[in-house]
Amino acid sequence: MKKTITGAAYVVGDAIDTDQIIPAEHLVYSLSDPEERKYYGRYALSGVPKDQQGLPYGNRLFTEEDAFESAYTIVVGGSNFGCGSSREHAPFALQEAGCTAVVAESYARIFYRNAVDGGFIVPFESIERLVERVRTGDLLEIDTTLGKLANHTTGEEFLLKPLGDVAEILKAGNVFEFARQAGFMPT
Amino acid sequence: MTITEKILARHAGRDRVAPGDNIWVDVDILMTHDVCGPPTIDIFRREFGADAVPWDKEKLVIIPDHYIFTKNHHANRNVDLLRAFAAEHDLPYYYDPGTPSYKGVCHMALAEEGFNVPGSLLIGTDSHTCTSGAFGMFSTGVGNTDAALIMGTGKLWLKVPETMRFVFEGSLPPYLMAKDLILQVIGDIGTDGGTYRALEFDGEAVYDLPVHERMTLTNMAIEAGGKNGIIPPDEKTFEYVRARTDTEFEPVYGDLDARYHTLKTYRVEDIEPLVAKPHSPDNRATVSEVAGTRLDRAYVGSCTGGKLEDFVAAATILRGQEVVIDTYIVPATTWIGKQLHTTYIEGDTLYDIFERSGCKLGQASCAACLGGPSDTFGRTHGTEIVISTTNRNFPGRMGSKEASVYLASPYTVAASALSGVITDPREVLV
Known part of the structure; x- marks a missing residue:
């Protein structure tokens, strides 16, 4: 995990479920084939209803129609981010689009676990609700050691919750490295 | 300890666990399907080697069910990948579309085929894997990475959840079904009201339900964010299981002094459609x-x-x-x-x-x-x-x-x- 993560924000609301992060019809693509996996980047967050895409504005696509990568690299969400199905394709799609971190008020557990165990994106929890404090396109900087988020567009700063138990897995890189350290996998 | 804590302790080789403990558990059954199976297999090969062999063929169950009756080329390709993997490893529990062994929806098929056994621990690459908890077992959904780790090692790390207990008292009116009961609970606690927690269901009205109907309660534990749904087993459970498998099992029940995050009691006569x-x-x-x-x-x-x-x-x-x-x-x-x-x-x-x-x-x-x-x-x-x-x-x-x-x-x-x-x-x- 990098010491600082910077990028443009993409803001969504509460209970962004995995069907909104990656609609089920796209789950047919391979996650390992270099040509096919790109489609996860193209369709990341494409299930969000139009008026909720890129708050507070709406109608702002995360990934432009013909693109495979997003111009936004930090997703800001409300409560229960990633609820719904267990599809690991969800954090994978965000990563494939170029996203490196999500900052949400809270997460559904399987999404959170997948994000960490697969090492796809870093799921930070904000202390206060940021959906109304950050606008899509704002330039954000996350200090991962101090647990701070700076909004350079508005000059505001916010504290993030400590990563807690999962910090060790994030530090190891993914759950396989973590399992090797625990002695459950050959090194 | 609650039933969930006791099952987790048993599978971690410990006498006791408490909510919040991070433990490594031994998995009894790993289930996957056509959407998450192929990427799980890819990660398994990446991490354990192209020639790696699943940790225990008898414990790996592959049930294609999501995208079966479609002309979508990529979806059909995913079923082909599962078929090839099953053939490569001579897997005994693969249920192939287009053949008499095809089952359909994995959570029901697990019950019908006798993979749901009281006291056991089942992990699946589907959020509704919590359905199996209706048999007095621990079951939860994970992603491809965790499933690949299990495929290689038979192990998974889990955080022991707190338990929310929902007791349904009374006799179910003829116009209500299990779906009404669980919509009542989810409406009360919200889609994140059970996040990181076990949802335990019991009470007279639950035990009056046929085993399949109980599965509707545990199935939707995830809709409240729950880690697992669970119903302590009874004679109906044992009868259902014994008719479908010879696997020996030891049922687990919570202690009388078990601690719950929440204890909520409903009179089912008060619930409406x-x-x-x-x-x-x-x-x-x-x-x-x-x-x-x-x-x-x-x-x-x-x-x-x-x-x-x-x-x-x-x-x-x-x-x-x-x-x-x-x-x-x-x-x-x-x-x-x-x-x-x-x-x-x-x-x-x-x-x-x-x-x-x-x-x-x-x-x-x-x-x-x-x-x-x-x-x-x-x-x-x-x-x-x-x-x-x-x-x-x-x-x-x-x-x-x-x-x-x-x-x-x-x-x-x-x-x-x-x-x-x-x-x-x-x-x-x-």
């Missing part, structure tokens, strides 16, 4: 509050609402009458599909009742519950307003982002199919 309005399973209303809402489509199917009991309920209402909106009937498994032809209500098979009522009958699979490829049976493509026995109604869940989905019991769905508007089943149940 319920719906979850668009676009969230916790957006609860009583059927009477939304009665008269115009509908375009009715759907009976899925792991939570495509069981034999669900079709008996729907047929009870539809028998001798005609639906006025498109009504889709999708059995969860091929076994249930066969039962439609051999289960009678006053001399008519369920199949005949549905056909004469004008329903559209589909083949066993997940079908339109989660949208899927564009040619999926029953999938929405526009602004349809649907009433469905399925478990999720987030935007786009059944295919189209513009569609609206109401979740309800099979009684309520069938009653509404006859009128074309949301209808209280008490109006038509005699």
Whole structure:
């Protein structure tokens, strides 16, 4: 995990479920084939209803129609981010689009676990609700050691919750490295 | 300790665990399907080597069920990948589409094939894996990475959850089903009210339910964010399991002094037929509050609402009458599909009742519950307003982002199919 993560924000609301992060019809693509996996980047967050895409504005696509990568690299969400199905394709799609971190008020557990165990994106929890404090396109900087988020567009700063138990897995890189350290996998 | 804590302790080789403990557990069964199986296999090979062998063939169950009856090339390719993997490793528990071994929806198939056993620990690459908890076991859904780790090692790390206990007292009124009970709970605690927690169900009304109906309660634990849903087993559970497997098991029960995060008691007579309005399973209303809402489509199917009991309920209402909106009937498994032809209500098979009522009958699979490829049976493509026995109604869940989905019991769905508007089943149940 990098010491600082910077990028443009993409803001969504509460209970962004995995069907909104990656609609089920796209789950047919391979996650390992270099040509096919790109489609996860193209369709990341494409299930969000139009008026909720890129708050507070709406109608702002995360990934432009013909693109495979997003111009936004930090997703800001409300409560229960990633609820719904267990599809690991969800954090994978965000990563494939170029996203490196999500900052949400809270997460559904399987999404959170997948994000960490697969090492796809870093799921930070904000202390206060940021959906109304950050606008899509704002330039954000996350200090991962101090647990701070700076909004350079508005000059505001916010504290993030400590990563807690999962910090060790994030530090190891993914759950396989973590399992090797625990002695459950050959090194 | 609670039943969940005790099962986790047993699988971690410990005498005791407490909520919040991070533990490594031994997995009894790993289940995967056609959406998450191929990427799990890719990660397994990446991490354990191209020639790696699953840790225990007897404990790996592969049940394709999501995208089966589609012309989508990539979806068909994914089933081919599972078939090849099963052949490569000579896996005994692979259920191949297009052959007599094909089952359909994994959570029901796990029960039918005897993989759900009291006291055991089952992990699946599907959020509704919590369904198996109806058999007094720990079960939860994970992603491909965790599944690949299990495939290679048989192990998984888990955080021990706190337990929320929901007791349903009284005798279930004839117009209610398990779906109404769980919509009541989800409406009370919200879609994140059970996050990181075990949801335990018991009480007289739960034990009066047939085993399959209990699965509707545990199935939707995830809709409240729960890690697992669980029902302590009883004689009905043992009878069901013993009829399907020779596996020996030791049932587990919580201690009398077990500590719960929440203890909530319901009198089932006080509960009304319920719906979850668009676009969230916790957006609860009583059927009477939304009665008269115009509908375009009715759907009976899925792991939570495509069981034999669900079709008996729907047929009870539809028998001798005609639906006025498109009504889709999708059995969860091929076994249930066969039962439609051999289960009678006053001399008519369920199949005949549905056909004469004008329903559209589909083949066993997940079908339109989660949208899927564009040619999926029953999938929405526009602004349809649907009433469905399925478990999720987030935007786009059944295919189209513009569609609206109401979740309800099979009684309520069938009653509404006859009128074309949301209808209280008490109006038509005699």
